[in-house]
Amino acid sequence: MDAIKQDEELLAYSIYWIIKNGIQKGTDSASRINWNLVNHEEVKQMREQNELNLQVIKVYSAPLGNDQHIIVFAKDEKSAKGHIYKELNRLPNKLFDISSKVEKSFWFPDQQKTKSLRQLKEETLVFPATAMIFEKG
Known part of the structure; x- marks a missing residue:
């Protein structure tokens, strides 16, 4: 389990x-x-x-330009791209599977705490979903 x-x-x-x-x-x-x-x-x-009928949610990242990136939780690349299109009205030029970085943490100033991508995913009820848009650098 x-x-x-x-x-x-x-x-x-x-x-x-x-x-x-x-x-x-x-x-x-x-x-x-x-x-x-x-x-x-x-x-x-x-x-x-898929004998165990697992619904694995992966973590994807796409650059948006100007050092900004969007992180999306989705079951597959197609679903992630569709979600980004729906949210931003454009398809991403590149999409990276960053599921191995699920323990990476980010600071959320509005909540005054750090959360990992895993924690964010556990708080999410419906997929695909935008985890965040952040500035890299």
Whole structure:
């Protein structure tokens, strides 16, 4: 469950594969898992077929010009681009998947606190959604 909550899709499927193939039980300690036994090709296929029916929300960034960038939460690139078009009335020239930066934090002066992209995503109810527009530099 922790792997799914933390959007660790590959880890979730690897654990699922281990349990499905009887190598370990779901009640076994994670510290006892021998990751060398995982068939990564089968895990890749299960992930592509979305056997766990995961709805992974990714984090995308697009430059807007003048050192400004928009960060969007969306399930895929197409959805992110569509959201940016709807919000700004233009398609982004470039779009980057920055999901690996989900722990990056930003200062929010209006709230007088720092929040990570993960925290922002957890507070978001409907996707796709704009996380923020920020100035880089």
